[in-house]
Amino acid sequence: MTGRLAFVESPVQLLNVLEWAHAQVTGAPGTPVAPGPSGAAPHGLAAVPGPRTPSRTAAGRPGPERSGGPGRTAAGSPAAGGLTVVVLSPTDPMSRGQLRRMAQLAREEGFTVRWQEARGGRGSLPRTLRDLAPLLRAAERIIVGDPFSRYVQLLLTLFGPKHLTVVDDGTATMEFAAQLARGERLVRWHRRGGLGPRELVLAPVSALARRRLAPGRRRTVEIFTSLPVDPPEGTTVTPHTFAWTRARFGPPRLTRGADLVGTSLVETGVVDPDRYVRAVADLARAHGATRYFAHRRESTDKLHRIAVETGLEIVRPDLPLELIARRGPIGRTVVSFPSTVVHTLPLALVDTGVKVAVCEIAPEWLRENVSARAQGFLSGVAGTAAHEVDRLTACAGPSVERLEFG
Known part of the structure; x- marks a missing residue:
């Protein structure tokens, strides 16, 4: 070729x-x-290689x-x-x-x-x-x-x-x-x-x-x-x-706690920063999260505020999250706002038993000048992910759905 x-x-x-x-x-x-x-x-999966000794x-x-x-x-x-x-x-x-x-x-x-x-x-x-x-x-x-x-x-x-x-x-x-x-x-x-x-x-x-x-x-x-x-x-x-x-890395070692996945929705002008930080704090308490995996575009000031107000350990990954999660260690539950990872992590971690939760963006979190198109797009990201999993069960919080796979 x-x-x-x-x-x-x-x-x-x-x-x-x-x-x-x-x-x-x-x-x-x-x-x-x-x-x-x-x-x-279609989203069919290829056969997954057998376990290997994790790095x-x-x-x-x-x-x-x-x-x-x-x-x-x-x-x-x-x-x-x-x-x-x-x-x-x-x-x-x-x-x-x-x-x-x-x-x-x-x-x-x-x-x-x-x-x-x-x-x-x-x-x-x-x-x-x-x-x-x-x-x-x-x-x-x-x-x-x-x-x-x-x-x-x-x-x-x-x-x-x-x-x-x-x-x-x-x-x-x-x-x-x-x-x-x-x-x-x-x-x-x-x-x-x-x-x-x-x-x-x-x-x-x-x-x-x-x-x-x-x-x-x-x-x-x-x-x-x-x-x-x-x-x-x-x-x-x-x-x-x-x-x-999946053929190259893992399966990962799982920790007992949960991990949160950050988003750059504040930096792109979609979500109000105060609402976002409060939502992160609420999710951390609800799920017992200890780490926050930052998006590469998140600002240093916002991440410092999250660390101070929530006590979460801020992790700046040096590789895409799919590789980080596949190599581990990773939490038994991974909580994310609507983003690509609610589609990709279930595929990268299909043989691990990790649970992924997606927290939808409430309308009141959005900035005043955000278009209806952007609101609809965010809802679609979370909604389509929910239809792709085997089971959908209630999760803590009024606007949170848990996606389970394994």
Whole structure:
């Protein structure tokens, strides 16, 4: 397999590129499948490898254990061959740190990883385009993690691929598929209002990129996702079940307490910070939580406030949470607000007996200028997760549902 080029801008995107490459080799569950009756991707799981001795390295550090099962993505393996991963490096330190750790993991698995300082100040954009032009021209398939990225959209307008794959970048995949199916312009779900000056300037680029992100007579489009999506006709949906993660790490050691998963909804302007901190304190008391796994975009000031007011230990993961949880130690219950992890953790931890709880966002927590579209999207994230589990039982608190799997 040659001529495959992936563009990633976050640690989760890089993890999901590794998962996609693993699925191409193993064929299960990575074989492309047609969408279900509603367009949603099926969520069947591949066979899970038997238990192995967990690594004893610190949480968040990938241990030396590797399974010897089929499809192993070691150096020179079919999964790694012919795929170059280009990291369009972000500017914030937490994202850069996690990306460097994921890049190290990818290189250990035999992948070619190219670190591109795409946002390094004046002249970085033309320099990046000049550096990447030969790779783009030679690529038969382009894999992208964030179709909303202006950088990715610009690259797609200059070099239209014959085959395009979109891997998960959180719950934004759901909104991307829906907007593409409706023929709408691509706008992140938490954005408010109309087009600003920057959006007006880039509108022609975004419009052309949207057309190149859609399937056509000369282009195939695949969505590799662990989320329920309803894509446009002609799109191939491939189920993402974290088979690589489960084959490489864990099962984790479980602690007696619970862990909370943080969200950047305050930082994106959706949730009131005071309401959020009170909700975290209430959840910690209700579930006996001791640790708070911070999102990489959460501010230092907010995390300091949470630590002082709740007594929770703040953990800044240096890898995506799915890997952290799979390696352990992890709480027997993991509590999260509506986010990607209520879809992905059940897949990564399917053989562990861990319980995941999702706390819906109450309307009174939202800031005054939050759109009805954003409210509906958050409700949909939690609601679709609840329908994907085997059992749904009542949980402490008026707006909390517990998702049990094992």
